[in-house]
Amino acid sequence: MVFSSVEFLFFYLPVVMAVYFVLPRSVRNFWLMLASVVFYSWGGWAFLPILFVSVIADYALGFLAARGHTREDPRLKRLAVGLSVAVNIGLLGYFKYANFFVEEFDAAFSGLGIDSSSWTRVALPIGISFFTFQSMSYTIDVARGAAAHLRSPIDFAMYVSLFPQLIAGPIVRFHEMAAEISDRVVRREDFAEGALRFAHGLAKKVIIADAVGPVADAAFAASSLSATEAWVGILAYTVQIYFDFSGYSDMAIGLGRMLGFRFPENFNRPYSAVSITDFWRRWHITLSNWFRDYVYIPLGGSQKGVARTYSNLVFVFLVTGLWHGANWTFVIWGAYHGLLLIAERVIGQRPVGDGAIQFAPLRRAITFVLVVVGWVLFRAESLGAAWLYLRSLIPDGGFGSGADLELSSRTIALLAIGLVVVLLPRGFSGSRLLTNYVGMRPAAARLATVLLLAPYSAALVLSGTFSPFLYFQF
Amino acid sequence: MRRLLDHFSIAALCTLFGLPLVLILFGVRAPGIENAAPVSFPGPPDRLSEAYIADMTAWMRERAPGRDLAVGAVAEVALALNESANPVVTLGRDGWLYYTPTLDQDCFDDRWPETIASNVARLQDAYAGAGKRLVVVVGPDKASIYPEHLPNVSSCVEENWRRLNQALGALERQDVVRLWEPLQAAATEELVYLEADTHWNDVGASIAARELLETLEAGVFGESDISFDSVQPAPADLRGLLGLGSRLGDAPLADVERAGVSWQVIEETHVDPDLPKRFVEYRATTEGASRLIEGSTVFLHDSFGIDVLDMLPPYFEHLTAAQTTDTEYPSVSRAIVTGDTVVILTVQRKIGQLFSSSKYEQFLAPLQPGG
Numbered sequence: 001m002v003f004s005s006v007e008f009l010f011f012y013l014p015v016v017m018a019v020y021f022v023l024p025r026s027v028r029n030f031w032l033m034l035a036s037v038v039f040y041s042w043g044g045w046a047f048l049p050i051l052f053v054s055v056i057a058d059y060a061l062g063f064l065a066a067r068g069h070t071r072e073d074p075r076l077k078r079l080a081v082g083l084s085v086a087v088n089i090g091l092l093g094y095f096k097y098a099n100f101f102v103e104e105f106d107a108a109f110s111g112l113g114i115d116s117s118s119w120t121r122v123a124l125p126i127g128i129s130f131f132t133f134q135s136m137s138y139t140i141d142v143a144r145g146a147a148a149h150l151r152s153p154i155d156f157a158m159y160v161s162l163f164p165q166l167i168a169g170p171i172v173r174f175h176e177m178a179a180e181i182s183d184r185v186v187r188r189e190d191f192a193e194g195a196l197r198f199a200h201g202l203a204k205k206v207i208i209a210d211a212v213g214p215v216a217d218a219a220f221a222a223s224s225l226s227a228t229e230a231w232v233g234i235l236a237y238t239v240q241i242y243f244d245f246s247g248y249s250d251m252a253i254g255l256g257r258m259l260g261f262r263f264p265e266n267f268n269r270p271y272s273a274v275s276i277t278d279f280w281r282r283w284h285i286t287l288s289n290w291f292r293d294y295v296y297i298p299l300g301g302s303q304k305g306v307a308r309t310y311s312n313l314v315f316v317f318l319v320t321g322l323w324h325g326a327n328w329t330f331v332i333w334g335a336y337h338g339l340l341l342i343a344e345r346v347i348g349q350r351p352v353g354d355g356a357i358q359f360a361p362l363r364r365a366i367t368f369v370l371v372v373v374g375w376v377l378f379r380a381e382s383l384g385a386a387w388l389y390l391r392s393l394i395p396d397g398g399f400g401s402g403a404d405l406e407l408s409s410r411t412i413a414l415l416a417i418g419l420v421v422v423l424l425p426r427g428f429s430g431s432r433l434l435t436n437y438v439g440m441r442p443a444a445a446r447l448a449t450v451l452l453l454a455p456y457s458a459a460l461v462l463s464g465t466f467s468p469f470l471y472f473q474f
Numbered sequence: 475m476r477r478l479l480d481h482f483s484i485a486a487l488c489t490l491f492g493l494p495l496v497l498i499l500f501g502v503r504a505p506g507i508e509n510a511a512p513v514s515f516p517g518p519p520d521r522l523s524e525a526y527i528a529d530m531t532a533w534m535r536e537r538a539p540g541r542d543l544a545v546g547a548v549a550e551v552a553l554a555l556n557e558s559a560n561p562v563v564t565l566g567r568d569g570w571l572y573y574t575p576t577l578d579q580d581c582f583d584d585r586w587p588e589t590i591a592s593n594v595a596r597l598q599d600a601y602a603g604a605g606k607r608l609v610v611v612v613g614p615d616k617a618s619i620y621p622e623h624l625p626n627v628s629s630c631v632e633e634n635w636r637r638l639n640q641a642l643g644a645l646e647r648q649d650v651v652r653l654w655e656p657l658q659a660a661a662t663e664e665l666v667y668l669e670a671d672t673h674w675n676d677v678g679a680s681i682a683a684r685e686l687l688e689t690l691e692a693g694v695f696g697e698s699d700i701s702f703d704s705v706q707p708a709p710a711d712l713r714g715l716l717g718l719g720s721r722l723g724d725a726p727l728a729d730v731e732r733a734g735v736s737w738q739v740i741e742e743t744h745v746d747p748d749l750p751k752r753f754v755e756y757r758a759t760t761e762g763a764s765r766l767i768e769g770s771t772v773f774l775h776d777s778f779g780i781d782v783l784d785m786l787p788p789y790f791e792h793l794t795a796a797q798t799t800d801t802e803y804p805s806v807s808r809a810i811v812t813g814d815t816v817v818i819l820t821v822q823r824k825i826g827q828l829f830s831s832s833k834y835e836q837f838l839a840p841l842q843p844g845g
Contacts, residue, residue: 045522195484446483456551
C-alpha cells in the first residue's frame with residue numbers, strides 16, 4: 001500500500017487513526033503493529049515472512065547484545081551485531097541482489113563458453129532495504145549501549161514494521177525513537193502539525209512529482225533526443241525525484257507526528273547545497289547518518305590518515321549506490337559521488353558551517369549541475385543508456401531530436417515551480433513555514449494547504465483510476 | 475489564533491480523508507462513471523489471498539464516495555488550464571472536443587486509398603456473384619467536416635479523407651455511398667455533428683439515412699418523412715471521457731413518420747451476451763401508397779449507425795441490424811446468408827480496419843459453402 005492511494009487515504013488511514021485514539025495507551029503499540037502488518041500485506045502478502053525473519057532475529061539478538069553490553073563483553077556484542085548483519089544483509093543480498101549477481105556471473109562465464117545457470121528470478125520484497133537497516137540498527141544500538149533493549153516483542157515488531165516509515169523511510173535508528181516506543185503523548189499541536197505535514201507531502205507527490213514524472217520518463221525512453229530535450233528531461237527528473245521522495249518523507253514524518261513519534265528529518269533543501277559534502281547532509285539524511293554511524297565511522301572514518309579516509313569514502317558511497325538498486329548504474333552513481341567528495345577534500349573545500357559562504361551562488365550552481373548529471377546515472381536503465389544520455393546533454397552531442405516529452409502548459413508550470421524551489425534562499429523551509437507561527441504568513445500557508453492543496457491532492461488520488469473507454473462498438 | 479488554526483486544520487483534514495469512509499458505512503457508493511459495470515464488493519473472503527486484496531482494492535478505488543466529484547473537479551481544473559484530462563480527448567476551439575485517435579492518423583501510404591477502394595469493389599462483385607447486393611456507406615469523422623474547430627495540431631485528417639473520397643469516387647459505383655459532400659453541404663446551414671461527442675447529431679444521421687435509402691431505392695425517402703420538432707439531451711461521449719458527464723445541452727431529435735406504414739421489432743438480442751451490442755430484427759407493413767424496400771436487408775454498423783438505424787425500420791419490409799461488422803458472430807453470419815441486401819456503414823477512421831489487406835475477406839466467409 002502506498003500513501004498516495006485511495007485505499008490508504010480514505011480507508012486504511014481513518015480506521016487506523018480512529019481506533020488508535022480510542023484504544024488505551026497500553027494496547028496502542030499492538031494496534032500499530034497489527035495495522036502495519038496489514039499495510040505491508042496489502043502490497044506483498046508473500047513477503048510477510050521475510051519481515052518476520054528480520055524482526056524475530058533482531059529481537060532475539062537484542063537480548064544477546066544487551067547482555068554483551070551489561071557484561072562489557074566485546075565478543076558477545078560483536079557476535080550479536082555480526083549475526084544481525086549476517087541475517088539482514090543475507091536477506092537483502094538474496095532478495096535484492098541475487099538476480100543481479102547471478103546475471104553478471106552468467107554474462108561473464110558465457111564469454112568463456114560456460115552455460116548459464118538455471119536460476120529462477122527472485123521477487124524483490126517491498127521496503128526490504130529500509131526495514132533490514134532499521135532492524136539492524138536496533139541490535140547495534142543496544143550493543144553500543146545507545147539504548148536499552150526492548151522486552152516486549154510487540155514493541156519491537158512495532159518499531160521495525162511501523163507503517164509510516166516501513167517501505168520508504170526515513171530510516172529511524174533505534175536510539176532516535178526508543179523513548180517514544182514506550183512513552184509518547186500526542187498533543188493537539190502534534191496532531192495538527194503532523195496532519196499538515198502529511199497533506200503538504202501528499203501535495204508534493206501527487207501535484208508536482210506525478211505531473212513532471214512523465215516528462216522524465218519520455219526523455220529517458222526517447223529514441224532520439226536533442227540537447228535541449230535532454231536537459232528538460234533530466235531537470236524534470238531532478239524535480240520529480242526530490243518532490244516524490246521528500247514528499248513521501250514529509251508524509252511519513254507527518255503520520256509519525258500524528259501518532260506521537262518524532263521521526264528525524266530526511267531532506268533539507270538538498271538542491272541548495274554549496275558542495276557535494278553539503279548535498280549529502282541535506283539529501284536522504286537518515287540514510288547518510290546510518291552509513292556514517294554504522295559503516296564509515298566503524299571503518300575509521302577520517303581518523304586514520306588521508307588514504308584510509310578516501311578509501312572509506314569510496315567504499316561507503318559504492319555501498320550507498322548499491323543500496324539504491326541492483327544495477328551497475330547505481331554503483332557508478334555512488335562511485336561518482338564518492339569521487340566528488342574526495343575531490344572536494346583534495347582541493348581543500350571545508351565543510352560548510354553557519355558562517356557566510358564565499359561564492360555561494362557559484363558553488364550552488366556547480367553543485368546543482370554535478371548532482372543533476374549524477375541523476376542521469378541514477379535514472380538510466382543501463383550504463384550504455386546513461387552514456388548516450390550524458391552525451392546528449394552536450395550541444396550537438398544529442399542523437400536526433402523531436403522526442404515527444406509530453407510537455408503541456410501545466411507540466412511546464414509545475415516544472416518551473418519545482419525549479420524555483422531550487423533557487424529559493426538556503427534557509428527557506430516550506431514545512432517550517434507551515435509549523436512556525438510567526439505573523440500571518442504561516443496562517444495563509446496553512447489555509448492554502450488545508451483548503452486548496454489537500455482537497456486538490458485528494459481529488460487527484462481519487463480520480464487517478466478513472467479510465468473510461470469510448471464505447472464497446474469502437 | 476494558533477489554537478483556532480490547529481482545530482480548523484484537524485477538522486478540515488479529518489473530514490476530507492474520513493468522510494468517504496463514514497459515507498460508505500451509511501451505504502453511499504460512488505456512481506459508476508465509466509462505461510462499464512461498476513465493480514461489485516468482493517464480500518468476505520474464503521481465504522485471504524493477493525487476488526482478494528486486488529479485488530478489494532479495485533472496489534475501494536472505484537466506489538469511494540466523492541470519486542465522481544473528484545474526477546469532475548480534476549477535469550474542470552484541467553479545462554481551465556486548457557488541457558485535456560484524458561489524452562484520448564483533444565480540446566478544440568470554441569468548446570469543441572475531438573477524439574484524439576481520429577487526429578493522430580498517419581498520412582496514407584501511396585496506394586492505400588486505392589487498395590481500400592479496389593477491395594470494396596472486389597467484395598461487391600463477390601456479393602453480386604452470390605446474388606446479393608452489398609452497399610458500403612462511409613461516414614466522415616467529425617474532424618473532416620469541422621476542421622475549423624480543430625486545435626493547431628499537425629494532422630493528416632484532411633488529406634486522408636480527400637484521397638479516400640477520391641479513390642472511392644473513382645470506382646463510380648452507385649453502391650458506394652460517400653457522405654462527405656452531403657454533410658459538408660448541410661454543415662454550412664446547420665449543425666450536423668455534436669460539439670462534445672464523437673458522432674453526428676440526428677440531423678447528420680438523417681442525411682446518412684436519406685443517402686442510404688435513396689441509394690437502395692430511389693424515391694423511397696420523402697423529405698417530409700422526417701421532422702425535428704423536439705429536442706433531446708445532447709450526447710457528449712467526449713465530455714464523458716473527461717469525467718464531466720455524458721450529456722451537454724440539447725440536440726435536435728428526429729421523428730420519422732410514414733403515412734400508412736407500421737413496423738415492429740420482431741426480435742432484439744445482443745450480438746454477444748457479454749457486450750451491449752444490439753442485434754435487432756424489424757418488419758414493416760404498408761397499407762397506403764408508401765413503398766417499402768422489399769426482401770431482406772442486413773444493416774451492419776458501428777456506433778455511427780445507431781442514430782441512423784432509429785430512422786430506418788419504416789422503410790424496410792424486413793430489416794436485420796447488428797451493431798458490429800464482425801462476421802465471426804454466428805447471428806451476423808446467418809443474417810448475411812439469408813439477406814438479399816447487405817449494408818455496411820462505417821466511419822472513415824475504421825475503414826482501414828475493414829477493407830485493408832485481407833481483412834475484408836471476413837465478409838466473404840458467410841458466402842462460402844457452409845459459411
